[in-house]
Amino acid sequence: MKKKYKVAFLFLDEIHHLYHFITVATELAKEQEVHVLTHPQVNSLLYSSLQSLEAGEKVKVEELKTSAFRAITDKLKGRDLPRKGFWLKKNMKYLLQFDALVFTDYFHHYLLKSRQNSTPKLIKFPHGAPGRAYIFNKNQLDFDFQLLSGKFQFEEYQKRNLLGNHPAVVGYPKADFLKNRTSKDIFSNNKPTVLYNPHFDPALSSWKKTGLDVLEFFYQNKEYNVIFAPHLHLFQKKKGGEDSSTIPEKFFKSENIHIDLGSEASVDMSYVSNADIYLGDVSSQVFEFIINPRPCIFLNPYDFAYEDDIAFRFWQAGQVIQSANELEQALRKATTQFDRFKPVQERMNEENFYSEDNSTATQRAARAITEFLDKEIS
Structure with a gap:
């Protein structure tokens, strides 16, 4: 110096x-x-x-x-x-x-x-x-x-x-701040926990087309917990433009659904470390999730041709489905088929983070x- x-x-x-x-x-x-x-x-x-x-x-x-x-x-x-x-x-x-x-x-x-x-x-x-x-x-x-x-x-x-x-x-560097932090369990049960993390971009986010259907699926399927923690811009007027009042009150009250629309926990990797399965669309938060490789499911309700598009590179890390109607089958496959995706996630980690x-x-x-x-x- x-x-x-x-x-x-x-x-x-x-x-x-x-x-x-x-x-x-x-x-x-x-x-x-x-x-x-x-x-x-x-x-x-x-x-x-x-x-x-x-x-x-x-x-x-x-x-x-x-x-x-x-x-x-x-x-x-x-x-x-x-x-x-x-x-x-x-x-x-x-x-x-x-x-x-x-x-x-x-x-x-x-x-x-x-x-x-x-x-x-x-x-x-x-x-x-x-x-x-x-x-x-x-x-x-x-x-x-x-x-x-x-x-x-x-x-x-x-x-x-x-x-x-x-x-x-x-x-x-973000991983350095958070790697030694412990996050308390959100659910007091041993059920698998899914992190649903839709992006805010209206042209790409799964929320507008199928988000409420996703929450309804978990409301009806109590064998799973779900953390609904979207990008904090999703429900901001000048960003994602969505209105949180459209989320039915029953989802906030459900014992197997945790909703966080933008607190500190939504950005500090607490939910990433609490979840067993990632469910998302185009948020790069998935790359933080797979630092510890785990099953991922991606929603493609707009039927994007993603296979050869670098903008959808993260979709190589898990299953891609089009709607909440396919969730039950995808969740059942998540663990049994994870061996397919684990090497891909490990390669992405090596490429993403020196x-x-x-x-x-x-x-x-x-x-x-x-x-x-x-x-x-x-």
């Missing part, structure tokens, strides 16, 4: 972004000056996560305000998060004082226009496992440094000319950032 760097992680997103960077922030804070720049309505999960990590107290959290006018309009429109462009413009002068700014999403464009001599350096973290085609974003090339989770992501970026001059394959015996993804990411800054900042 040539000098002590001033690095900021920008957290203007919802809680499902947090675990992708928080361990790296604390690891980096052992040697660097590290800030998390956020907003006054930030979820308390940020603070409790820092408190639970070694060196968390060294990370300086700053709740920076947007402009007064924008704060008023955000409140009137019921926004929990500030609009990022306005927040960036309000705080631009301060942001430009850092050596590096770390993003888990794409709201960096104002900084590209405002910075001088390519400083601060812009660093891009993924905010999930390498799943659908959304990860192949041309904005990747705007960043000075890319942190990637594994071989699959690196090779696909290379094929698509999305690798910048400084990519680094480090692994999946690992080394003597270091964690968190340590490798922090080291890679420092080494990059040593080379690029004189």
